[in-house]
Amino acid sequence: MATSVPDQRGRYGRYGGKYVPETAMYALEELEESLDKAMADPQFMANYHEELKKYSGRPTPITHAENLSKRLGGAQIHLKREDLNHTGAHKLNNAIGQALLAVRMGKEKIVAETGAGQHGVAAATVAARFGLECKVFMGEEDIRRQELNVFRMKLLGAEVVPVSSGSKTLKDATNEAIRYWVSNVEDTFYLIGSVVGPHPYPKMVRDFQRVIGDESREQLTDLPDKVIACVGGGSNAMGMFYPFLQDDVTLIGVEAAGKGIHTGEHAATLSEGRLGVIHGSITYLLQSDTGQIQEPHSISAGLDYPGIGPEHAYLSETGRVTYTGITDKEALDALKVLSEEEGIIPAIESAHALSEAMKQAPEMSSDEVILVCLSGRGDKDVHTIMEHLGGDVDE
Amino acid sequence: MNKRFEKFVNGRSDLFIPFIVAGDPTEEATIELALMLQEEGANALELGIPYSDPLADGPVIQRASLRALEHGMSLEKAMNLVRKMRDRGLEIPVVIFTYYNLLLQLGEERFFALVHKNDIDGLLVPDLPFEESEEWRNSCKSNETALISLVAPTTSDKRLKAIASESSGFLYCVSSLGVTGTRKDFHSSVFDFLERVKGHSEVPVAIGFGVSAPDQVEKLKNFCDGVIVGSAIIRQVESHIEALSEEASRKEAVDQIRTYVRDLVSPYGKAKIHT
Numbered sequence: 001m002a003t004s005v006p007d008q009r010g011r012y013g014r015y016g017g018k019y020v021p022e023t024a025m026y027a028l029e030e031l032e033e034s035l036d037k038a039m040a041d042p043q044f045m046a047n048y049h050e051e052l053k054k055y056s057g058r059p060t061p062i063t064h065a066e067n068l069s070k071r072l073g074g075a076q077i078h079l080k081r082e083d084l085n086h087t088g089a090h091k092l093n094n095a096i097g098q099a100l101l102a103v104r105m106g107k108e109k110i111v112a113e114t115g116a117g118q119h120g121v122a123a124a125t126v127a128a129r130f131g132l133e134c135k136v137f138m139g140e141e142d143i144r145r146q147e148l149n150v151f152r153m154k155l156l157g158a159e160v161v162p163v164s165s166g167s168k169t170l171k172d173a174t175n176e177a178i179r180y181w182v183s184n185v186e187d188t189f190y191l192i193g194s195v196v197g198p199h200p201y202p203k204m205v206r207d208f209q210r211v212i213g214d215e216s217r218e219q220l221t222d223l224p225d226k227v228i229a230c231v232g233g234g235s236n237a238m239g240m241f242y243p244f245l246q247d248d249v250t251l252i253g254v255e256a257a258g259k260g261i262h263t264g265e266h267a268a269t270l271s272e273g274r275l276g277v278i279h280g281s282i283t284y285l286l287q288s289d290t291g292q293i294q295e296p297h298s299i300s301a302g303l304d305y306p307g308i309g310p311e312h313a314y315l316s317e318t319g320r321v322t323y324t325g326i327t328d329k330e331a332l333d334a335l336k337v338l339s340e341e342e343g344i345i346p347a348i349e350s351a352h353a354l355s356e357a358m359k360q361a362p363e364m365s366s367d368e369v370i371l372v373c374l375s376g377r378g379d380k381d382v383h384t385i386m387e388h389l390g391g392d393v394d395e
Numbered sequence: 396m397n398k399r400f401e402k403f404v405n406g407r408s409d410l411f412i413p414f415i416v417a418g419d420p421t422e423e424a425t426i427e428l429a430l431m432l433q434e435e436g437a438n439a440l441e442l443g444i445p446y447s448d449p450l451a452d453g454p455v456i457q458r459a460s461l462r463a464l465e466h467g468m469s470l471e472k473a474m475n476l477v478r479k480m481r482d483r484g485l486e487i488p489v490v491i492f493t494y495y496n497l498l499l500q501l502g503e504e505r506f507f508a509l510v511h512k513n514d515i516d517g518l519l520v521p522d523l524p525f526e527e528s529e530e531w532r533n534s535c536k537s538n539e540t541a542l543i544s545l546v547a548p549t550t551s552d553k554r555l556k557a558i559a560s561e562s563s564g565f566l567y568c569v570s571s572l573g574v575t576g577t578r579k580d581f582h583s584s585v586f587d588f589l590e591r592v593k594g595h596s597e598v599p600v601a602i603g604f605g606v607s608a609p610d611q612v613e614k615l616k617n618f619c620d621g622v623i624v625g626s627a628i629i630r631q632v633e634s635h636i637e638a639l640s641e642e643a644s645r646k647e648a649v650d651q652i653r654t655y656v657r658d659l660v661s662p663y664g665k666a667k668i669h670t
Contacts, residue, residue: 183573
């Protein structure tokens with residue numbers, strides 16, 4: 001079933017495709033051809049895995065959250081530690097793969113978009129590593145919110161381009177990155193940060209991120225009963241789920257329910273969105289009645305995206321993956337508990353997945369296993385956490 | 396193809412196709428601008444529908460879209476606006492320029508009902524490339540609506556042939572890579588590109604993206620059948636926003652923009668052919 005997607009046109013059922021201006025079609029065709037050749041080249045894949053091992057520090061371990069599991073009194077929670085990747089999140093897996101491809105294609109520059117800054121940092125990092133010029137588009141509002149990551153990108157030698165159009169956040173940064181790429185396709189590679197965008201991007205990002213699920217299968221003695229990951233655009237979830245799709249494993253994607261699904265202030269695209277086109281593919285997205293794309297809300301800038309990867313839309317429709325929502329508050333509560341019980345401060349994104357696991361574990365037996373993708377570390381979020389928990393940390 | 400477009404296609408050369416954004420800055424201003432453009436020799440009008448996330452547009456058209464969105468413009472309202480233009484004497488073909496998501500949300504049935512009700516002649520969807528457009532091509536054919544196709548300098552011969560064989564109305568040639576917006580000069584390769592396109596096209600070949608000055612029109616006129624002018628006109632609208640918004644000052648502002656347009660298309664020597 002799921003492994004047969006996407007088809008030749010980049011479709012996952014009715015989702016995906018290439019909804020881009022004609023000026024971008026040549027670049028996508030060029031990318032598709034180069035990607036197919038690279039993925040079939042054992043030398044390219046060997047280089048990619050070598051970089052993951054020697055530069056990023058893979059494989060990342062799986063940690064049994066023993067204290068947390070005991071406290072909840074149900075299933076055993078295990079954490080796939082993507083937070084231990086170089087630069088602190090799963091984002092680098094994909095950035096390394098795409099940068100190697102850019103070099104192979106003879107491109108000298110990369111352009112990227114970023115919201116929370118994690119993908120921007122990953123892009124700036126691989127640009128430095130592989131000698132590429134790097135331009136990162138970022139909304140003015142996000143630049144203000146993610147000061148530290150902006151500084152990190154600049155330190156790594158990247159140019160951070162402020163975006164003042166629209167709502168000045170990730171959605172608009174993505175538009176600008178696409179526009180820039182289309183104008184400069186001769187020497188520029190567009191390094192997308194999630195399983196979104198026109199074909200072949202969702203497939204390419206999935207295939208570079210599947211290392212998360214592949215490693216997990218090897219590391220666990222038996223198959224887990226449930227696998228849980230957070231979903232914004234959905235790259236860590238797609239990478240984690242993909243190798244388990246054919247197995248008897250319950251897969252759960254967790255969207256950001258923000259202030260609550262019914263408040264209208266959330267990023268729960270699959271629950272509340274409608275079919276539409278965003279950034280080059282047809283999928284579910286948050287939009288007005290007349291089709292204007294709406295700005296989502298999440299305490300986590302990394303989940304604050306109005307669309308979702310087309311393969312997730314497909315997996316939701318086929319029922320293979322269940323998608324649910326966790327609010328800002330629930331995520332922060334989970335973050336606090338994990339910090340206290342296990343000495344791990346997760347990214348707020350990952351805390352959404354963790355919170356869902358904490359809801360489900362008590363209803364399961366102690367010999368069952370939940371595997372949670374801990375997609376990133378919480379260092380980047382400490383300002384946000386402080387703002388919200390403030391003096392409550394000791395309570 | 397409907398009668399208005401048949402006449403347009405038969406004209407075939409020195410075509411002037413201006414682009415304005417519906418509702419920028421107000422509905423009334425859009426109607427007045429459309430009528431003025433017809434008087435100055437426009438052969439067809441591209442009516443842009445404001446969208447929150449326009450991938451193919453440069454900053455000038457983006458700002459215009461934002462202004463129109465702030466006044467509550469939508470695809471349906473813009474299509475109904477064409478009726479008001481018709482009632483006031485607009486006779487040239489009108490092409491709706493919209494992004495695919497807006498079209499998808501309105502729905503095919505509703506869209507064509509509005510096309511017929513308002514005497515709309517064509518559709519242009521910049522983010523609906525050839526591979527994704529089969530269904531809409533068929534519906535446009537059966538509704539006698541031209542679906543305008545775009546080609547770019549990077550479009551391969553194979554694609555160009557396929558796109559040209561299915562094109563109706565006119566073929567929109569994007570002058571260069573990137574987004575809409577005025578450009579000082581065109582790369583010399585644009586003329587080879589136009590030659591290549593003309594070799595494949597049954598319908599008029601028009602060039603857009605960057606046309607803003609009479610000397611450009613002069614240079615281009617021997618290589619294609621017409622020019623599409625968007626950002627340069629919108630920039631004029633932008634510099635007369637306040638005057639266009641008020642009834643008392645609107646006419647004078649429209650006349651100032653008229654002077655610019657008249658100068659722009661002077662190499663075609665065609666002003667006021669419709670009056």
